[in-house]
Amino acid sequence: SIDREGKRITSASRSGDGAREPKQGVQPGVRRVPQGRFFGAAMDEDTATKITLKSSDEETFEVDQDVANMSETIKNMIEDTGADVAIPLPNVSGKDLSKVIEYCTYKVNAAKKNADGNPTVAEEDVKTWENEFVKVDQGTLFQLILAANYLNIKELLDLTCHSVASMIRGKSPEEIRKAFNIKNDFTPEEEEEVRREHQWAFD
16 A cells, blocks of 8 residues: 555554564463453553562462562562562462462452442452462461461461461360371370469460
8 A cells, every 4th residue: 555655555564454563472381370360350461560470399470560569578579689580489389379379369359449449349258258268278278377478478377377276266285286186295294284384375
């Protein structure tokens, strides 16, 4: 085709109709986490800053920066190294990091405001989701506590610790040991002494 000045318009010079730069894809081996999974795409994935997280077993995850920033540890590392390099997390496995990302993604999306200025998800629904989230085996729960502590995610740490506290509330020391497979290495005399010194804890 010819423009007004008589110059030929090639396919490369057309606007929006011709050849385009290929869209840059996700790096091989990087698991891209769908950010809008719970409530639809909350933002354009092409415009949101992406952060790559690398677990202790070399598994990588790509998440939005606001999700990554739920962790104070990761947030500080981004400030130090920038968002263009993978953030190594040597104390968190891929399995546990996946659960942490699931939690952070939900919390970020749930906190977004709708057209009326109210949170996207009601507080009661958030609590229901959190209660279901921590219904995992003991091993996973304890790993999540360690991960939340290392990553400095206060809300997740509070949630997981509260779950453990609920499991032991009202139980005797013997019942707690049985529930968590804890070996009692006290002699009967030592255990009785502990009970006397910390009687308030057994009331």
